[in-house]
Amino acid sequence: MTELFEKGLKVRKEVLGEDYVNKSIAGADEFTRTMAEWSTEFCWGALWTRPxxxxxxxxxxxxxxxxxxxxxxxxxxxxxxxxxxxxxxxxxxxxxxxxxxxxxxxxxxxxxxxxxxxxxxxxxx
Missing domain, CATH: 1.20.1290.10 (AhpD-like)
Incomplete structure (x- = not known):
């Protein structure tokens, strides 16, 4: 995982709740995993962390x-x-x-x- 993904995962858990995010990640399959990772990295890591x-x-x-x-x-x-x-x-x-x-x-x-x-x-x- 990239540093941006890790930053995004942290913010995503803080905003949406750790239980929700963990369930979402656990529920990702081969088809949806790329979208889940991409949205975590770019929406949460690149955007929500901007000052x-x-x-x-x-x-x-x-x-x-x-x-x-x-x-x-x-x-x-x-x-x-x-x-x-x-x-x-x-x-x-x-x-x-x-x-x-x-x-x-x-x-x-x-x-x-x-x-x-x-x-x-x-x-x-």
């Missing part, structure tokens, strides 16, 4: 983009990560209201539904 924007701000940007792209699995994951990175439920609500205005009400509605599911999962452990 220009803090993790909280990166979470804000991710929530908006992922909700607009209609990626529910990733959105739920990043709602949980955003809370770890210091966002409040009220701030997440404001982000999704802005998504609704600029990207469409259906995107906003789905984002609220997914966030509520993420909040319940965190509350229920």
């Amino acid at each position: 220009g924007v803090d993790r909280r701000t990166r979470s804000i940007v991710n929530l908006a983009m992922i909700s607009v792209l209609n990626r529910p699995h990733e959105l739920k994951l990043h709602v949980k990560a955003a809370l770890k990175n210091g966002l409040t439920k009220d701030e997440i609500k404001e982000i999704f209201l802005q998504v609704a205005v600029y990207a469409g009400v259906p995107a906003g509605i789905d984002s609220f539904r997914i966030a509520r599911e993420a909040f319940k999962e965190l509350e229920n452990g």
Whole structure:
């Protein structure tokens, strides 16, 4: 593994949780392993470790983009990560209201539904 992958793995575990990342890595097969390694190295190692924007701000940007792209699995994951990175439920609500205005009400509605599911999962452990 490269140094960038190792840096990315560390950040990924800090943001998404060690259990989630370990399960994700263990679940990778011959077909998906390259994508898992590539995303860890470049998304988490090359981008999330850059000093220009803090993790909280990166979470804000991710929530908006992922909700607009209609990626529910990733959105739920990043709602949980955003809370770890210091966002409040009220701030997440404001982000999704802005998504609704600029990207469409259906995107906003789905984002609220997914966030509520993420909040319940965190509350229920």
